[in-house]
Amino acid sequence: MSTIVEALAHHAENNPGKLFININKPQGSQCLNFGDFYSKSLKFAGFLKSKGVGRGDIVLIVHPMDTLLHIAFAGSMMIGAIPSLMPAENAKQDKQKFYDNHRALYSLIAPSMIVASAEIRDQYRENLPDYGDITHAVDPDDPALDGVALTEPEAVSGSDVAFIQHSSGTTANKKGVMLSHEKVLAQVAIYQDALDMDDNSVIATWLPLYHDMGLITNFMLPLIRGLTVHAMDNFEWVMRPVKLFDMIEREKANYCWLPNFAFSHLAQRARDWKHDLSSMKYWVNCSEVCRPETHAQFVKAFADNGVTEESLKVCYAMAETVFAVSQTPLKTAARSLDLDQEGLDRREVVPATPGKPTARVFSCGVPLSGYTVTIVDDRRENTLPEGRIGEIAIKGPSTFEGYYKRPELNENAIVDGVYFSRDMGFMKDGELYVLGRKDDMLILYGRNFFAQEIEVILNDTAGIKPGRCGAFGVYSERMGTNELYALAELTDDGDAETAERDARARISEQLGVGLRRLFVVEKGALHKSTSGKQNRHLNRLILDKFLQGENIA
Amino acid sequence: MTRDEIANIVKTTIAEEFSYDKEKISEQTVAADVPGWDSFSHGVLIMQIESEVKVELPVDKIMEAANVGELIDLINTELK
Numbered sequence: 001m002s003t004i005v006e007a008l009a010h011h012a013e014n015n016p017g018k019l020f021i022n023i024n025k026p027q028g029s030q031c032l033n034f035g036d037f038y039s040k041s042l043k044f045a046g047f048l049k050s051k052g053v054g055r056g057d058i059v060l061i062v063h064p065m066d067t068l069l070h071i072a073f074a075g076s077m078m079i080g081a082i083p084s085l086m087p088a089e090n091a092k093q094d095k096q097k098f099y100d101n102h103r104a105l106y107s108l109i110a111p112s113m114i115v116a117s118a119e120i121r122d123q124y125r126e127n128l129p130d131y132g133d134i135t136h137a138v139d140p141d142d143p144a145l146d147g148v149a150l151t152e153p154e155a156v157s158g159s160d161v162a163f164i165q166h167s168s169g170t171t172a173n174k175k176g177v178m179l180s181h182e183k184v185l186a187q188v189a190i191y192q193d194a195l196d197m198d199d200n201s202v203i204a205t206w207l208p209l210y211h212d213m214g215l216i217t218n219f220m221l222p223l224i225r226g227l228t229v230h231a232m233d234n235f236e237w238v239m240r241p242v243k244l245f246d247m248i249e250r251e252k253a254n255y256c257w258l259p260n261f262a263f264s265h266l267a268q269r270a271r272d273w274k275h276d277l278s279s280m281k282y283w284v285n286c287s288e289v290c291r292p293e294t295h296a297q298f299v300k301a302f303a304d305n306g307v308t309e310e311s312l313k314v315c316y317a318m319a320e321t322v323f324a325v326s327q328t329p330l331k332t333a334a335r336s337l338d339l340d341q342e343g344l345d346r347r348e349v350v351p352a353t354p355g356k357p358t359a360r361v362f363s364c365g366v367p368l369s370g371y372t373v374t375i376v377d378d379r380r381e382n383t384l385p386e387g388r389i390g391e392i393a394i395k396g397p398s399t400f401e402g403y404y405k406r407p408e409l410n411e412n413a414i415v416d417g418v419y420f421s422r423d424m425g426f427m428k429d430g431e432l433y434v435l436g437r438k439d440d441m442l443i444l445y446g447r448n449f450f451a452q453e454i455e456v457i458l459n460d461t462a463g464i465k466p467g468r469c470g471a472f473g474v475y476s477e478r479m480g481t482n483e484l485y486a487l488a489e490l491t492d493d494g495d496a497e498t499a500e501r502d503a504r505a506r507i508s509e510q511l512g513v514g515l516r517r518l519f520v521v522e523k524g525a526l527h528k529s530t531s532g533k534q535n536r537h538l539n540r541l542i543l544d545k546f547l548q549g550e551n552i553a
Numbered sequence: 554m555t556r557d558e559i560a561n562i563v564k565t566t567i568a569e570e571f572s573y574d575k576e577k578i579s580e581q582t583v584a585a586d587v588p589g590w591d592s593f594s595h596g597v598l599i600m601q602i603e604s605e606v607k608v609e610l611p612v613d614k615i616m617e618a619a620n621v622g623e624l625i626d627l628i629n630t631e632l633k
Binding site: 025026027090233235236237238239240261269465490491492523524 | 585592593600616
């Protein structure tokens with residue numbers, strides 16, 4: 001098997017009645033077995049062809065959670081077109097900004113077709129009129145499609161780009177990660193072994209598919225492996241987290257991927273839930289910084305339901321390698337290390353000593369079979385030994401084909417088949433520890449700090465709104481080094497002067513570095529991406545305005 | 554519970570959840586007007602409101618509520 005489409009054809013032929021996906025919605029459930037998935041995708045492929053879409057053309061899919069997403073995606077691949085999922089307009093976002101950003105991104109991507117729900121099509125026609133003519137709402141059950149259905153998929157090669165996964169980041173700056181069929185197949189073949197999956201494995205999810213964790217673990221993996229997925233809407237999950245457990249118990253699910261905040265949300269909302277979760281083999285924590293205390297909180301909340309420490313895994317993954325690079329070994333709990341903070345600041349891994357500032361870091365497990373993880377120095381010339389901190393470089397069978405129409409980014413990202421992640425970390429006893437983004441590293445007075453570790457302190461400072469702050473290093477000619485600056489939004493009762501004074505004292509006490517200034521910004525002024533990560537580039541521009549003496553608040 | 558009482562609970566909860574000035578919240582207020590009101594915090598907000606008014610709201614109808622006034626109307630209807 002050399003393509004994703006061939007994998008789907010195989011399951012449709014050999015196990016047509018097997019359930020592929022069951023989407024649980026407030027209005028009722030929506031099911032698709034492998035046979036129907038295949039035949040409906042062929043119809044969709046025919047529809048695309050009838051509209052002039054062909055090999056190499058980009059098909060954007062913007063749709064709420066629905067089997068149409070899966071059908072349109074597979075149908076596009078069946079004719080060698082390149083599908084990519086995009087998030088829909090959200091009532092909680094600034095509408096103008098949303099469409100301005102999409103206009104900029106779409107002018108780069110130049111899609112040949114946009115597949116949408118009727119509601120989204122109308123929104124697009126109103127707000128992105130340049131794309132109105134190519135935006136279509138399609139009902140895969142429309143009898144009119146019978147006449148255009150393909151009888152079989154068109155020939156596609158394993159080295160062809162299967163789809164584009166857009167990375168996190170503000171929409172206009174999203175990077176389109178091109179992934180070929182063979183790379184996706186290679187990842188799934190290895191990752192399923194790392195998870196001890198079998199033909200009867202069942203997945204439970206609420207993740208949207210436009211992020212890589214949802215797309216790969218809850219769509220590509222079960223499609224290629226022939227497994228069943230039970231899904232629910234992400235919005236419903238936030239309000240009714242108990243329903244995820246209802247679904248797991250009812251369907252006897254075995255696997256569930258969640259970002260760290262979701263483990264925390266479930267544990268915090270638990271109200272004497274009686275579910276039997278013993279069917280679950282593994283819960284995988286991925287896609288943001290994973291915290292040992294969150295795992296402990298989750299196990300404590302649900303130990304009586306059958307959740308064990310060993311069933312929780314930490315995974316290091318990214319779209320550029322299709323998905324997983326390393327993961328906690330199967331039969332063990334995720335390790336953590338208590339390290340000397342000052343050692344980390346010097347980029348050294350030194351065990352913590354009592355009475356001195358300590359940083360607890362979580363292991364992301366061992367590299368998957370076939371993947372080599374090395375830690376390299378700043379110039380990417382030398383490999384560093386175990387226990388030394390540097391940039392994480394990855395070589396493996398699923399490294400991406402490059403960023404779509406962004407050649408300037410490819411040059412530094414992949415060199416001789418090695419992907420330089422711009423993540424910083426170290427290896428210890430064969431396991432990978434990820435500390436943060438290279439771009440987020442601040443060098444202050446010759447010491448290295450990750451912006452996140454400073455932001456953790458800011459978050460805990462009275463008067464600062466948790467999650468609404470940023471730390472930056474700014475070069476001072478007077479001092480001949482970078483000095484620490486911060487931006488923060490305040491709580492209602494927060495006072496700028498007090499917050500700055502307290503933050504300065506806490507940072508000095510815990511990290512031994514001085515905070516030069518904390519500037520207070522208006523509520524909502526700091527930029528975050530759709531995945532909730534801070535946009536440091538845009539926030540740095542806000543800081544620059546302060547530094548130039550402009551008051552933007 | 555009267556509609557005014559519901560409105561007061563909804564506005565107070567929004568103000569507390571997002572550290573926002575309650576006086577600025579009207580029936581026409583939409584999520585995009587309030588800094589920090591994103592999809593996840595919207596779900597958490599609804600859970601808070603539900604625990605205050607002691608009713609579980611239908612998820613599909615919550616998604617249809619376009620502004621604060623419609624959310625208040627929805628709760629008012631569900632409480633009857």
